[in-house]
Amino acid sequence: MSINANQNVPLKIYLVVKELLRELGRPALTLLALAALTALAVNSLRPDGGLPWGYRPGAPDASARVTEITEADELERLMELPGAILLDARDPVLFQLGHIPKAQSLPADELASRLGPFLERAKARPGQSQGDLAPVITYCSESLCPLAGRLASALAEAGLKNVFVYVPGFDDWLDLGRPVEK
Amino acid sequence: MSPNPPPRLTGCPHKPFFRHLLWPARLALGLVFLWAAWPKMLAPNDLAEIITGYRLLPLWLVAPASLLLPALELWSALAVLIGPRRFRRAGAMILAVLLLIFMTAAAQGLLRGLDFECGCFGGQDGRRPGPLFFLEDGLLFLAAVFMLFQDRSAKRDLQ
Numbered sequence: 194m195s196i197n198a199n200q201n202v203p204l205k206i207y208l209v210v211k212e213l214l215r216e217l218g219r220p221a222l223t224l225l226a227l228a229a230l231t232a233l234a235v236n237s238l239r240p241d242g243g244l245p246w247g248y249r250p251g252a253p254d255a256s257a258r259v260t261e262i263t264e265a266d267e268l269e270r271l272m273e274l275p276g277a278i279l280l281d282a283r284d285p286v287l288f289q290l291g292h293i294p295k296a297q298s299l300p301a302d303e304l305a306s307r308l309g310p311f312l313e314r315a316k317a318r319p320g321q322s323q324g325d326l327a328p329v330i331t332y333c334s335e336s337l338c339p340l341a342g343r344l345a346s347a348l349a350e351a352g353l354k355n356v357f358v359y360v361p362g363f364d365d366w367l368d369l370g371r372p373v374e375k
Numbered sequence: 376m377s378p379n380p381p382p383r384l385t386g387c388p389h390k391p392f393f394r395h396l397l398w399p400a401r402l403a404l405g406l407v408f409l410w411a412a413w414p415k416m417l418a419p420n421d422l423a424e425i426i427t428g429y430r431l432l433p434l435w436l437v438a439p440a441s442l443l444l445p446a447l448e449l450w451s452a453l454a455v456l457i458g459p460r461r462f463r464r465a466g467a468m469i470l471a472v473l474l475l476i477f478m479t480a481a482a483q484g485l486l487r488g489l490d491f492e493c494g495c496f497g498g499q500d501g502r503r504p505g506p507l508f509f510l511e512d513g514l515l516f517l518a519a520v521f522m523l524f525q526d527r528s529a530k531r532d533l534q
Contacts, residue, residue, distance in 0.1 A: 213468060213523070220465035224454055228446035235416060236442050244419040248438035250427045337434075339424050 251333065251342030251358070259345045259356045265369050268293075268330060268359045276318040276327030282340035283333055283363070293332065293366055294374040301333075301340035304347055312351055332359040332366075393525055400518040401463070401526075404470055405456035407515060408448045414497030415445035425494030429480050430487070445497075448473065455522070464523055471519035478512050 236243035253259035262268060271277055272295060279296040281288045288298040299311055318327060329348055333341035341358045349356045367373065415422045423441040426432060432440055447469060454466030477495070481504035484491045493502045502508075 217461065217465040217468050220454075220462045221469055224450045224462070224465055224469060225447065228443060228450045231450065232442040232446040235446070236419065239419075244423060244438050244441060246438050247435075248423050248441070249434060250424050250437075337427055337430075339427075 250337050251339035253342045253346045259349050261358045261360050263360050271328045278329045280331045282331050282344040291373040291375050301344040328355040330357040333362045335362040335364040336360050400521050404518050405452045408452035411496050412445045412448035425492050428491035429484050467519045467522035474512050474516040
């Protein structure tokens with residue numbers, strides 16, 4: 194096929210792409226098929242069970258005993274229990290700009306340095322001696338933010354009981370018109 | 376005298392200088408993508424978090440994309456490095472398309488003011504796409520397009 198110099202650029206691009214696909218379509222599809230098979234094989238052979246098809250960022254590890262809550266009223270009920278702790282997993286700057294009342298800042302990104310001191314305080318609080326009833330609730334900015342789930346999984350793995358994630362997060366709390374502390 | 380054959384759309388006559396650039400282009404593309412694919416393949420959860428951060432794909436597509444992307448990078452890089460010519464060019468074509476997608480995804484994220492990580496080389500390295508990202512991806516894109524149009528057999532061009 195020849196190209197006339199008068200042909201416009203979009204048409205030229207279309208013709209070039211068409212010829213490339215005719216020439217290279219089959220090997221490209223072969224590479225795509227090999228990649229799909231490799232992806233499936235590698236994922237099914239992973240010792241941790243692989244990435245779930247229904248992936249959701251921040252979903253706590255399946256092995257961690259963490260309960261997800263989605264209602265702001267439920268969060269308030271939990272906060273009324275003695276010794277309840279609410280943790281803001283977001284960046285400290287965002288925490289300072291506004292957070293859910295009574296929340297403490299424990300950024301998930303600083304977990305390595307701050308988990309130890311926090312656990313000591315958490316295990317010494319009043320509710321903890323009454324049958325481990327006092328809940329620890331984490332939240333992040335919104336449901337797609339992975340930090341709250343990551344923090345909750347780490348706390349549960351470190352031995353805390355009654356760990357919850359408030360999934361809708363701070364943005365939802367704001368949308369509901371709930372009070373904000375600064 | 377026989378009539379001239381129609382010129383190819385996707386081929387250029389081979390000038391020696393350009394042919395010398397084929398190997399560097401192949402090595403750069405192949406090695407960079409091998410290096411990029413491996414950590415992503417080992418940590419699909421991290422990659423899924425990063426892909427979510429771009430806020431482009433619906434959630435149900437995040438897992439398939441996180442699994443397919445590193446495998447596609449790996450096979451295309453292998454094809455570019457050690458494949459026969461048709462597969463080399465097909466690999467370069469796939470990588471060119473992927474690079475266009477990466478640049479578009481990063482540009483839309485920056486324009487929307489999203490707080491997201493590049494994730495270019497897997498893991499959560501905290502790297503945000505900046506001018507260097509566009510320069511690197513732009514150069515790799517040029518290398519892929521160069522391979523696509525230049526890595527042809529001289530014999531076929533003379534037909």
